[in-house]
Amino acid sequence: MKKEDTVKLISAEGFEFIIDKKAAMxxxxxxxxxxxxxSFAETEHGEVTFPxxxxxxxxxxxxxxxxxxxxxxxxxxxxxxxxxxxxELMMAxxxxxx
Amino acid sequence: xxxxxxxxxRNKTTYFIQCDxxxxxxxxxxxxxxxxxxxVNDQRLxxxxxxxxxxxxxxxxxxxxxxxxxxxxxxRKDDNQFEDVNIVKPNDFYQPRDSEGGANW
Numbered sequence: 001m002k003k004e005d006t007v008k009l010i011s012a013e014g015f016e017f018i019i020d021k022k023a024a025m026x027x028x029x030x031x032x033x034x035x036x037x038x039s040f041a042e043t044e045h046g047e048v049t050f051p052x053x054x055x056x057x058x059x060x061x062x063x064x065x066x067x068x069x070x071x072x073x074x075x076x077x078x079x080x081x082x083x084x085x086x087x088e089l090m091m092a093x094x095x096x097x098x
Numbered sequence: 099x100x101x102x103x104x105x106x107x108r109n110k111t112t113y114f115i116q117c118d119x120x121x122x123x124x125x126x127x128x129x130x131x132x133x134x135x136x137x138v139n140d141q142r143l144x145x146x147x148x149x150x151x152x153x154x155x156x157x158x159x160x161x162x163x164x165x166x167x168x169x170x171x172x173x174r175k176d177d178n179q180f181e182d183v184n185i186v187k188p189n190d191f192y193q194p195r196d197s198e199g200g201a202n203w
Contacts, residue, residue, distance in 0.1 A: 001115065001116065001129045001131055001132055003132060003133055006133065011188075012187055013110075015110045015111070015112070015186075015188060016110060016111045016112070017111075017112045018111065018113045018133060019114040020114065020116065022099075023114065024178070045112065047119060054188065055188035056188055059112065062112075062114055063166065065143070065170075066103045066114060066116075066166075068100045070099065070101075070165075072099075073099045075101075085177065
C-alpha cells in the first residue's frame, strides 16, 4: 500500500478519511475528479473536500466503497444502514453517483 | 482486493487499510508506516472493541480482528511514552446552533 495509491476525503467538519484510490473510484463523481486530465486540484494532491457531507455519512460511504469491492469479488454479505441516516446517505450517494 | 479492511483511527483521521486475517500486526504497522512516515516502533495499535494493545508478532485472526474493525493508533511522544488514545467523534464538537453559549462569535 503506497501513499500515491490512496486519496484523502475530507468531511464538512474537517475529518479525514484515507482510502484506496481503487475504492474511491466506486464513485463515478470521484473517479471523474481523479482521472480527468489536468485542471482539478484534487488530481494533484489526492485530496477531495466535501463541505456538504457530514462525517458520519462520509465514513458510511467509505465503508460502502469497500463493501462494494468485496461484494464484487464474490463475498456476499449485507450492508447495514441505520434507518436514521438513510435520507442523508441517499442524497450523498446521488451526488457521488454511487 | 484483499479479504478484509480495518479502520485505523487517530484524532480526526481514519485510515482504511486492506489486510488479510493471516497478516501480523507488524505487517499492518509497516503498511501504516508507508502512509504516515512513523516508524513501526513508534506506533501502538489498540483494538477498540476490547481495549487490548495489539502485539506485533500475532496475526489479525489471533487477536480476533474482523472486517471493518476499528483500531486506535497511538504514537510515541518526545518523552518516549505513548500518547493516550484520542479519537474525536463528529458529535463531540458538532454543537446545535441554538445551544447555550454557542453565540461566542
